Amino acid sequence: MTQEAVSRDTSRGVSDAERVTSRLRQAIVAGEFAPRQRLVETDLIEMFDASRGAVRAALAALTVEGLVEKVRNRGARVRAVDLDEALEIVEVRAALESLCAARAAERIDEGGVARLRAIGEVMREAVNAGDGEAYAQANRDLHQEVMDISGAKVAPDVVKRLRAQNVRYRIRLAMQPNRPTTSLPEHLEIVEAVCAKDPERASEAMRAHLNSVYEATRDYFAQRG
Amino acid sequence: MTQEAVSRDTSRGVSDAERVTSRLRQAIVAGEFAPRQRLVETDLIEMFDASRGAVRAALAALTVEGLVEKVRNRGARVRAVDLDEALEIVEVRAALESLCAARAAERIDEGGVARLRAIGEVMREAVNAGDGEAYAQANRDLHQEVMDISGAKVAPDVVKRLRAQNVRYRIRLAMQPNRPTTSLPEHLEIVEAVCAKDPERASEAMRAHLNSVYEATRDYFAQRG
DNA sequence: GTATGCATTATTGTAAACAATGTTGTTCAC
DNA sequence: GTGAACAACATTGTTTACAATAATGCATAC
Secondary structure: OHHHOOOOOOOOOOOHHHHHHHHHHHHOOOOOOOOOOOHHHHHHHHHHOOOHHHHHHHHHHHHHHEEEEEOOOEEEEEEOOOHHHHHHHHHHHHHHHHHHHHHHHHHHHHHHHHHHHHHHHHHHHHHHHHHHHHHHHHHHHHHHHHHHHOOOOOHHHHHHHHHHHHHHHHHHHHOOOOOOHHHHHHHHHHHHHOOOOOOOHHHHHHHHHHHHHHHHHHHHHHOOO | OHHHHHHOOOOOOOOHHHHHHHHHHHHOOOOOOOOOOOOOOHHHHHHHOOOOOHHHHHHHHHHHHHOOOOOOOOOEOOOOHHHHHHHHHHHHHHHHHHHHHHHHHHHHHHHHHHHHHHHHHHHHHHHHHHHHHHHHHHHHHHHHHHHHHHOOOOOHHHHHHHHHOOHHHHHHHHHOOOHHHHHHHHHHHHHHHHHHOOOOHHHHHOOOHHHHHHHHHHHHHHHHH
16 A cells, blocks of 8 residues: 555545545545435545545535535535525635625736736637636636635635535536626626726726626526525 | 433433533633643543543534634643634624624514614614623624624634634734724614614625724734733 | 754554344234 | 335445654764
């Protein structure tokens, strides 16, 4: 095991537990495990070639993060987020990301302006080309870049954790063919407002965008679940 | 161990790991462990009469919660929150609790009005009697009750975790002798705004109160650390 | 007197065995 | 044929022992 470990990706200075936590988190967020799917320790041991201790530590960590739920003596499973909670998450994101957008508008420098405008350009092109995957990636980049520029730590951390929790709703929403018709102008307004160094406008643009996400999520999933 | 466990407080249906997590969290928040104090597993095993596995699970959970930090092969210690982060936490609380206050104003019923007004009364009396401890408790009760009435889950969870992280700043701030002169009217306005079922006013009252907490925290700790 | 290398110790990381619990399937009585 | 008791199995919870790592103190060379 020790020799084998040396040959593994990130075994340098990273414990097995952290490695398993990271990979399991990624697998859940990527949708490789369905909601409510059981996470049997033995299976995970084989899957990640790790010890039981590492697997248990990972499950404990992801339970605190809200990605996994455990029932005593019955094991762990992928936590299913229902529509009500998904909508609450969007509300919280609206409150926190609008705050970060305002801070970003106050602090942005030339490099930040260039990066944001570049993301905006990628979005335009992705929509023109009908490339949903590229648009989704640029969407992630935009939200992340705004939070990076804000210089904050606490709010982005919270947002990151919450985004992981309802990744499923976001993905399925983003797959809607004409969703960009609504969201592209909102995204571009966020870019312009932050680059204009107008905190009030930036905050409002971000809030408006996430309100739109809220409504689209609610309307789309109301029946279908 | 098994026989002994039966005689323990909450051993019914609660794993050792959960018990240790809960008690260690409480001890840290209560200030029984100083910031940056080392948390040696052996010591915690004796202190809580638990297995090493339980102690390790507890440390892992509290690390994710942000109360503990771990360094590989060097152990765990109580995480120290610096002033910048404490102020960020107050900002995030302002964003989330004002949201909850608005929701509470929309949803409150007669029972909620009675409970909020009762807390307001306790606050008035505590200030009159100069009872700082009673006032601090009522403060906690008020913020909690507003979040309970809001019916939300996500935002209150986040706030709870963040409040635990900078308990030290809150406590020392609350000990300021004439702090209630500023905060009591703010608290009473929150009560009245929520009871008046005015979401906009409630949101603004909560935001104003936490802005005041922000400024008081910044000014008081700016030099002293 | 200081610095460097080595041995010792303290502490955490990992693995494996054991115990307790819940689940499932089967048998037997009615 | 149905329901209850029971037994076999699967899975997690707990404990113990062992390995790896970093900190500490000491001896020795310069």
